[in-house]
Amino acid sequence: MIDLRKQDHLGVTSSSENGDIHNNDAFLFLGNCPAHRYEAIITDPPYEIGIAGKDWDCKKLRIDVLAYQFHRVLKPGGNVFVFCSDFQFGDWYCELSRYFPKLRKFAWCKPDSVGFNKGMFQESFELGLHACSEDSFFDDQKYYKNHMVTGKTSGKERLMPDPDEEWSEKKGEKALHPTQKPLKVVEELVTALSKKGDTIFDPFAGTGTLGVAAKKLGRKFEMVEYGFRNHIAAWDRIRGEE
Numbered sequence: 001m002i003d004l005r006k007q008d009h010l011g012v013t014s015s016s017e018n019g020d021i022h023n024n025d026a027f028l029f030l031g032n033c034p035a036h037r038y039e040a041i042i043t044d045p046p047y048e049i050g051i052a053g054k055d056w057d058c059k060k061l062r063i064d065v066l067a068y069q070f071h072r073v074l075k076p077g078g079n080v081f082v083f084c085s086d087f088q089f090g091d092w093y094c095e096l097s098r099y100f101p102k103l104r105k106f107a108w109c110k111p112d113s114v115g116f117n118k119g120m121f122q123e124s125f126e127l128g129l130h131a132c133s134e135d136s137f138f139d140d141q142k143y144y145k146n147h148m149v150t151g152k153t154s155g156k157e158r159l160m161p162d163p164d165e166e167w168s169e170k171k172g173e174k175a176l177h178p179t180q181k182p183l184k185v186v187e188e189l190v191t192a193l194s195k196k197g198d199t200i201f202d203p204f205a206g207t208g209t210l211g212v213a214a215k216k217l218g219r220k221f222e223m224v225e226y227g228f229r230n231h232i233a234a235w236d237r238i239r240g241e242e
């Protein structure tokens, strides 16, 4: 029997009145997406950390193609926000600055980071980048700093492991998705960068944190995720909010 959870980009779409998740490849989806469709793009693409000698997350991301497509599918006056790894930051900055005149770095600070890297400062924040135009929307109800302090994704919002996965029993509390972002941080981005009723796009949905935040805050979402297991987890999570 085929285990559907292990299949990638099957092309199915899960739809609701708040938005859709497409089980597809982000580049294929973007290639077929009409221009000027979204008010905002808030996304967390793969970090390519494996390129530095590991055998996971090591596929080269075409940041040049993504920057071009993000600008194309965004409505005029829209906002783009990307989380990124340290060595991607320069590429994202360079490629997005071809299309957007205003760029600002952002840090998600994790005071509960653990681990010891001999001879180095301990890693305790992740980078993001906001790109927009002179006339882009920015919420003026609050004063926003370009950093936010929250712990690592934890507690109720952290997805439990899939009980059918062999490693899940051994590792107990390990989250289903290793790079799930905290809802509080994503909610802050959604509030600052979009209005109620806007549609926000996330082509690398993971477990759908953007969709959960968008729905909670009265925005619509369109998301793409090519791992079928993540797609299902994201969908269950969004429906669980109902």
Ligand SMILES: C[S@@+](CC[C@H](N)C(=O)[O-])C[C@H]1O[C@@H](n2cnc3c(N)ncnc32)[C@H](O)[C@@H]1O
Pocket: 024, 025, 026, 027, 044, 045, 046, 047, 177, 179, 180, 181, 182, 203, 204, 205, 206, 207, 208, 209, 210, 224, 225, 226, 227, 230
């Ligand atoms: C960093 S994770 C996103 C995590 C998400 N922010 C969350 O809170 O759960 C990136 C996701 O992109 C997916 N992905 C990687 N390459 C993709 C592609 N070409 N098309 C669609 N999804 C892709 C991975 O399966 C992974 O779930």
